[in-house]
Amino acid sequence: MSDVLLEVDTIHTFIGQFHILEGVSLKVRTGSITALLGRNGAGKTTTLRSIMGLNPPRSGSIRLAGEPINGRPAYEIAQLGVGYVPEHRAIFRDLTVEENLRLAERKRGDLAKRSDFIMSLFPDLKRFYRHPGGKLSGGQQQMLAIARALVADNRLLLIDEPSEGLAPIIVEQIVAALRQMAAETTILLVEQNFAMAAQLADEYYILDDGRSVQHGRMADLVHDHATIDKYLGAG
Amino acid sequence: MRDRFTSSQWAGLTLIGGLIIFPFVVSLFTGQPVESGVPKFWQGMLIQVFILAVFAMSYDILMGYTGILSFGHALFFGTGAYTIGILLKHAGWDLGSALLAVIVIAIIQSLIVGLLSLRVSGVYFAMVTLAFAQMFFLLAEATDFRQWTGAEDGLQSIPVPAWISPTTERLRFYYVTLAFAIIMYLLARQVVNSPTGRVMMAIRDNETRAKVLGYHTLTFKLIAITVSGVMAALAGAFNALWNLNANPAVLGVGTTINALLMTIIGGVGSLIGPMLGAGVIQLLGYWLNVFFGPSWPLLFGIVYILIVLFLPYGIVGTWRLRSAGWLAMWRERSRSLIRFFNHP
Known part of the structure; x- marks a missing residue:
């Protein structure tokens, strides 16, 4: 059996009349962290949304553990074991931390089983367990959004810009948490903060204008300043 | 948290106790028998509040808890009214079977309306539900079905069983509708506090x-619209039993707007708020009518604007938001007072 968990093959995605993804391909290996890099508007978020079924591609294929998933609705893809952490701290603001986490249960007892692990990653959530999600700080909301994806037994996590707008000290906590999570699951990470992505990822794909233009080992990319300057604008 | 829960439970029990003894208190103060005169009139007023409270609460499940705005909620209320009326008057069914039929028809109707309209959302959903309600409104008015519905005159003289007659057994009818409102509230609370209720709130x-x-x-x-539809239909059925008739107005836009007003005035997403809103609308409407005559709807409009301006989250919503602040303020003032008396 192949160790490729997710395989995206030449997908073309449109949003309205705009052709956003023009043949994106990538592979995510089981147990790895793969970073999806690129400038603003390169198509990173649309790639995650296409995988999740929120912006289904018009052509190309997406396979999860060999099973085609493109064309399936988002809730079915989630039930196959794909956790999605959208950008902008996508929590349910009116519900408490506990209710947010409980909503992510797919089987009764999921939260009880993984609660200790989640609270060890994000101790703040324990403190505000019965507070409405909307009252948490930006960093805590991001932690809650990530924690929610950990409640169910997900095979793959799609995480979009976890460091967006957060203070460096919070970013460090999230990096530490993601590193621990990588031991348990597979992660496809979209991240603008190259320094953060470089600390975490085993492999990378670079998107530019809706196309995947380069991929390889992250350890090699950190020394490739020409590529970083050309596609990421970060030194 | 535990204390607050206990105190709100206690407040609820006090309110129910107050409503149970209410007819006798009015009788005591007016010196009139509980089954006639002013006590009987006020029982009638509260019966309408209980029925409207259930209707408003059903709208709150849809709008307040699931975030679905409907302009056609009267559809369920009106169908409930006509169903029980037709079954009692023309089919000769007994009350229990007719109420059961109201529930079954409401479930089927909610599922059909939901499946056909919930694929669109927001204002589009609202417009589709409005179209459904108007369709039934026109059906109720159609002369082709006059022998069943009474067309524009409505279905008159519904034969309500003597033991629950709102004219001769008003006090019993009062307690039945009070029990109906309490049971519906407990059921609705059970739904919104369940895991299904949490998903409804997440969708909102x-x-x-x-x-x-x-x-x-x-x-x-679909679950939300079905629960809401059944509650609204039962409220409509009790409304027909109370009025002894069902006319096309119960299917009109005005009935839906009434539910919307009660929910907004009382507080969206709180269950108890819309029940309170029903009381405010019914009683305020009565008093404004007594003091200002036919121009009362104009004044009610002004009161409504003032409520929206000064209580933007409705009565219960604003209370909940401010009570934490008020509580802290009173605690601080009590402490200051104690400090002052200890060390003047």
Whole structure:
């Protein structure tokens, strides 16, 4: 059996009349962290949304553990074991931390089983367990959004810009948490903060204008300043 | 948290106790028998509040808890009224069977309306539900079915069983509708506090986020519209029993707007708020009518604007938001007072 968990093959995605993804391909290996890099508007978020079924591609294929998933609705893809952490701290603001986490249960007892692990990653959530999600700080909301994806037994996590707008000290906590999570699951990470992505990822794909233009080992990319300057604008 | 829960439970029990003895208190103060005169009049007033409270609460499940705005909620209320009226008057059914039929028909109707309209959302859904309600309104008015519905005159003289007659057994009818409102409230509370209720609230917050957690949101929206539809239909049935008739107005836009007003005035997403809103609308309407005559709707409009301006989250919503602040302020003032008396 192949160790490729997710395989995206030449997908073309449109949003309205705009052709956003023009043949994106990538592979995510089981147990790895793969970073999806690129400038603003390169198509990173649309790639995650296409995988999740929120912006289904018009052509190309997406396979999860060999099973085609493109064309399936988002809730079915989630039930196959794909956790999605959208950008902008996508929590349910009116519900408490506990209710947010409980909503992510797919089987009764999921939260009880993984609660200790989640609270060890994000101790703040324990403190505000019965507070409405909307009252948490930006960093805590991001932690809650990530924690929610950990409640169910997900095979793959799609995480979009976890460091967006957060203070460096919070970013460090999230990096530490993601590193621990990588031991348990597979992660496809979209991240603008190259320094953060470089600390975490085993492999990378670079998107530019809706196309995947380069991929390889992250350890090699950190020394490739020409590529970083050309596609990421970060030194 | 535990204390607050206990105190709100206690407040609820006090309110129920107050409503149970209310007819006798009015009788005591007026010196009139409990089954006639002013006590009987006020029982009638509260009966209408109880029925409207259930209707408003059903709207709150849809709008307040699931975030679905409907302009056609009168459809369920009116269908409930006509169903019980036709079954009692023309089919000769007994009351229990007729009420059961109201529930079954409401379930079928909610599922059909939901499946056909919940694929669109927001204002589009609202317009589709409005179209459904108008369709039934026209059906109720149609002369082709006059022998069943009474067409524009409505279905008159519904034969309500003597033991529950709102004219001769008003006090009994009062307690039956009070029990009906309490049972509906407890059921609604059970629904919104259940895991299904949490998903409904998640859909209200952001439907896409609920989908990516693995929820087939259409199923949960169908559950919400069915629970809401059944409650509204039962309220409509009791309304027909109370008025002894069902006329096309119960299916009109005005009935839906009434539910919307009660929910907004009382407080969206609180269950108890819309019940309170029903009381405010019914009693305020009565008093404004007594003091200002036919121009009362104009004054009510002004009162409504003032409520929206000064209580933007409705009565219960604003109370909940401010009570924490007020509580802290009173605690601080009590402490200052104690400090002053200890060390003047």
